[in-house]
Amino acid sequence: MRQTDVVIIGGGPAGLAAAVRLWEKGVRDILILEREHFLGGILRQCIHDGFGLTRFGETLSGPEYAGRFIDQVLEMGIPYLTDITVIDISADRKVTASSRDGILEIQAKAVALTMGCRERTRGAIGIPGQRPAGIYTAGVAQSYINLQNKMVGREAVILGSGDIGMIMARRMTLEGAHVQAVFEVQPYASGLPRNIEQCLNDYGIPLYLSHTVTDIKGAERLEAVVVSQVDECMQPVLGTEREYCCDTLILSVGLIPENELSLAAGVELDSRSKGAVVDENHQTSVSGIFAAGNVLQVHDLVDFVSMEAESLADSVVRYLEEGRLATCMLAVKTDANVTHAIPQKISGGEDFKLSLRVRRPVKNAFIRLSQNGNIILEKKMPKAIPAEMIQIPVKARKLNKESDLEVSVVW
Amino acid sequence: MVREFTCIMCPLGCGLRTETRQGERGEEILVTGNTCPKGKEYAVQELTDPQRNIATSVLVSGGELPLASVRLTHAIPKDRIFDVMGEIRKRKLTAPVKAKEIVIENVLGLGSDVIATKDIGKI
Numbered sequence: 106m107r108q109t110d111v112v113i114i115g116g117g118p119a120g121l122a123a124a125v126r127l128w129e130k131g132v133r134d135i136l137i138l139e140r141e142h143f144l145g146g147i148l149r150q151c152i153h154d155g156f157g158l159t160r161f162g163e164t165l166s167g168p169e170y171a172g173r174f175i176d177q178v179l180e181m182g183i184p185y186l187t188d189i190t191v192i193d194i195s196a197d198r199k200v201t202a203s204s205r206d207g208i209l210e211i212q213a214k215a216v217a218l219t220m221g222c223r224e225r226t227r228g229a230i231g232i233p234g235q236r237p238a239g240i241y242t243a244g245v246a247q248s249y250i251n252l253q254n255k256m257v258g259r260e261a262v263i264l265g266s267g268d269i270g271m272i273m274a275r276r277m278t279l280e281g282a283h284v285q286a287v288f289e290v291q292p293y294a295s296g297l298p299r300n301i302e303q304c305l306n307d308y309g310i311p312l313y314l315s316h317t318v319t320d321i322k323g324a325e326r327l328e329a330v331v332v333s334q335v336d337e338c339m340q341p342v343l344g345t346e347r348e349y350c351c352d353t354l355i356l357s358v359g360l361i362p363e364n365e366l367s368l369a370a371g372v373e374l375d376s377r378s379k380g381a382v383v384d385e386n387h388q389t390s391v392s393g394i395f396a397a398g399n400v401l402q403v404h405d406l407v408d409f410v411s412m413e414a415e416s417l418a419d420s421v422v423r424y425l426e427e428g429r430l431a432t433c434m435l436a437v438k439t440d441a442n443v444t445h446a447i448p449q450k451i452s453g454g455e456d457f458k459l460s461l462r463v464r465r466p467v468k469n470a471f472i473r474l475s476q477n478g479n480i481i482l483e484k485k486m487p488k489a490i491p492a493e494m495i496q497i498p499v500k501a502r503k504l505n506k507e508s509d510l511e512v513s514v515v516w
Numbered sequence: 517m518v519r520e521f522t523c524i525m526c527p528l529g530c531g532l533r534t535e536t537r538q539g540e541r542g543e544e545i546l547v548t549g550n551t552c553p554k555g556k557e558y559a560v561q562e563l564t565d566p567q568r569n570i571a572t573s574v575l576v577s578g579g580e581l582p583l584a585s586v587r588l589t590h591a592i593p594k595d596r597i598f599d600v601m602g603e604i605r606k607r608k609l610t611a612p613v614k615a616k617e618i619v620i621e622n623v624l625g626l627g628s629d630v631i632a633t634k635d636i637g638k639i
Contacts, residue, residue: 152585152633153571158526166571166587168634172615251573254582279572279601298529302522303568307594406527493527 117146270357
């Protein structure tokens with residue numbers, strides 16, 4: 106069986122950034138496994154700009170952002186395989202992958218989980234009605250239009266105000282389609298404000314909050330969708346139905362970390378983030394298996410994906426040098442106003458970066474970190490929205506090593 | 517005159533408010549709500565001459581993929597977006613295509629180049 110120091114599962118922004126950082130720190134025995142034919146992950150189809158402002162100080166398109174890392178991987182000569190799918194990871198870090206050349210088995214010292222996330226589908230949200238063609242998730246529509254040169258439709262309605270949905274509203278408009286409206290079931294948008302401005306407002310596409318699709322009509326191709334208002338409990342309000350004739354419905358209704366392989370390895374998942382439970386070293390509940398990027402938590406910006414993966418690489422270097430990393434004993438607990446927080450475990454003895462999202466929009470709030478009732482840090486948030494991932498650096502000197510860390514939003 | 521809009525310069529998405537009024541030296545624009553100087557610049561630009569960058573694709577023959585992604589090197593006036601889309605649509609490339617390659621120089625005389633943002637290898 107092949108022996109490798111670090112196997113990286115997925116050659117998207119997280120995997121590439123982890124590989125480059127490992128190489129820079131002197132680790133040479135690396136292998137990136139990518140299931141697609143090209144490196145770059147989802148960025149290859151994200152042709153719009155707006156990436157890289159934090160990581161590179163300039164705004165780039167998705168392919169350019171990925172290209173920065175791919176160029177480094179190629180220059181450094183970091184080993185990678187494409188067209189190969191990992192089908193199993195064991196708790197003792199045996200990685201099994203399948204390709205046209207057959208089955209590849211690798212014993213790794215460390216495994217980096219960087220598989221990214223998946224889109225929620227019509228089935229996941231259970232929209233009733235007929236099952237015609239013409240219903241796509243935003244990412245699938247993006248792949249058809251931007252990679253395969255196939256237009257998905259002419260008269261579109263978008264359900265969900267995720268960033269990719271809004272970006273596809275603009276993209277389809279530029280390609281000559283008519284986008285009638287974006288409907289969002291929540292009372293606030295789930296994507297970033299700048300995308301509401303530059304993808305919807307710029308093209309006169311209305312956004313309706315507290316609305317959802319309650320019926321789908323069409324025998325072979327989609328003919329119409331029925332949209333209803335929803336109440337505070339997100340239940341459709343009878344009598345508010347409106348029918349929209351369209352041939353295309355784009356769904357942008359959320360992303361879920363892709364953790365089938367993590368589960369196979371026995372990695373404990375967090376029901377809130379849908380990703381692994383990790384400590385301040387990005388190590389999962391299984392020693393030597395680490396996670397970063399969208400497989401760990403769905404990010405708002407790819408810049409933070411790269412930076413999280415770089416931080417993972419720093420920990421992997423220490424793991425390889427020391428043979429193991431000490432178990433972190435303190436839990437990070439959150440109140441009901443926080444959707445999830447990463448990491449879920451800390452030692453109390455190291456600096457770390459806390460990432461979290463708020464459950465609903467709040468104004469003039471504080472994010473409060475406390476241990477045993479003592480406030481150790483408060484971050485003032487003039488405005489906090491669920492669309493934005495909040496990151497707070499925490500210094501070890503402020504922490505004790507005895508008490509769990511409590512994270513709350515107060516106002 | 518008062519206008520309110522969202523800044524698009526970074527993901528923060530500040531709520532900008534502009535107030536135009538007659539001052540001693542002619543028309544003045546007062547900007548509030550911005551967190552950084554870029555926001556103020558954007559607000560003034562948005563009021564006087566709104567501009568946007570666009571990203572789309574160009575057909576490629578003989579390549580590993582049928583399309584090469586492109587963007588503009590500089591923002592163009594917002595009301596010329598569809599004119600520029602029309603120009604880009606007329607263009608066809610032959611593989612190989614290199615990222616940063618100029619696809620259309622100074623498109624429609626607007627002072628912005630259309631450049632490729634992706635390598636497309638030859639098959």
